[in-house]
Amino acid sequence: MLSAATIVKRYPGAEGPVDVLRGVSLTLAQGESVALTGESGSGKSTLLHVLACLDTADSGRLTLGDTRLDTLDEAGRARIRRERIGIVFQSLNLVPSMTVAQNLALQARFAGRLDPAWLGELTERLGLGSLVTRYPEELSGGQQQRVAIGRAIANRPEVLLADEPTGNLDEATADGVLTLMQELVAETGAALLMVTHSQRHAERMGRQLHLERGVLA
Numbered sequence: 001m002l003s004a005a006t007i008v009k010r011y012p013g014a015e016g017p018v019d020v021l022r023g024v025s026l027t028l029a030q031g032e033s034v035a036l037t038g039e040s041g042s043g044k045s046t047l048l049h050v051l052a053c054l055d056t057a058d059s060g061r062l063t064l065g066d067t068r069l070d071t072l073d074e075a076g077r078a079r080i081r082r083e084r085i086g087i088v089f090q091s092l093n094l095v096p097s098m099t100v101a102q103n104l105a106l107q108a109r110f111a112g113r114l115d116p117a118w119l120g121e122l123t124e125r126l127g128l129g130s131l132v133t134r135y136p137e138e139l140s141g142g143q144q145q146r147v148a149i150g151r152a153i154a155n156r157p158e159v160l161l162a163d164e165p166t167g168n169l170d171e172a173t174a175d176g177v178l179t180l181m182q183e184l185v186a187e188t189g190a191a192l193l194m195v196t197h198s199q200r201h202a203e204r205m206g207r208q209l210h211l212e213r214g215v216l217a
């Protein structure tokens with residue numbers, strides 16, 4: 001469903017342009033969960049940003065279902081991010097002035113796809129039922145992470161892209177958050193691509209991709 005072909009991304013460097021992604025090709029099928037590993041600086045976040053339409057590649061082809069993404073303008077990319085792709089980062093980007101309930105509904109509301117029954121189920125499943133009137137700063141790291149995941153999934157995205165979503169949590173909390181994310185993604189039929197530095201977490205995913213200096217090994 002999400003398909004990337006020979007993606008090249010280059011950044012200006014002190015000694016001329018540096019190719020950070022050097023022809024990356026991958027496909028994420030519906031319902032599968034895939035780990036993306038690689039050393040620091042290998043290009044994982046850059047690849048995720050390109051797949052999420054947060055950044056554009058210098059060359060290569062990107063498609064989601066029948067939609068060509070690499071030829072879209074900024075407005076088109078914003079629409080794809082709003083309606084079809086869920087994104088969870090380690091820095092969660094929760095809105096501090098909004099309650100848990102408002103944060104959870106935010107993405108789906110933007111997309112005009114707020115489903116109160118699904119949102120209610122998600123809230124309970126994520127263990128956030130008693131916290132809906134709280135503000136992000138009144139939550140633990142694990143609770144904040146669950147809000148960020150819920151917000152991305154409330155919208156029933158076709159693809160969920162997660163950049164070290166459990167990186168700042170203790171092991172037990174991280175395990176719980178990962179299990180929930182995998183369950184919810186599997187139930188909605190979305191594809192999950194998750195960047196992780198944890199080999200243990202990577203092994204829990206259906207498939208592993210390893211990036212080495214901008215190339216999938």
Ligand SMILES: Nc1ncnc2c1ncn2[C@@H]1O[C@H](COP(=O)(O)OP(=O)(O)OP(=O)(O)O)[C@@H](O)[C@H]1O
Nearest residue numbers: 011012013020038039040041042043044045046047
């Ligand atoms: N905006 C930018 N301008 C210039 N160079 C950049 C930019 N963003 C990333 N880079 C460079 O691209 C390379 C890949 O960065 P990226 O963040 O994708 O790596 P990563 O694999 O996610 O690393 P980490 O595991 O440390 O988060 C690095 O060498 C980085 O310095």
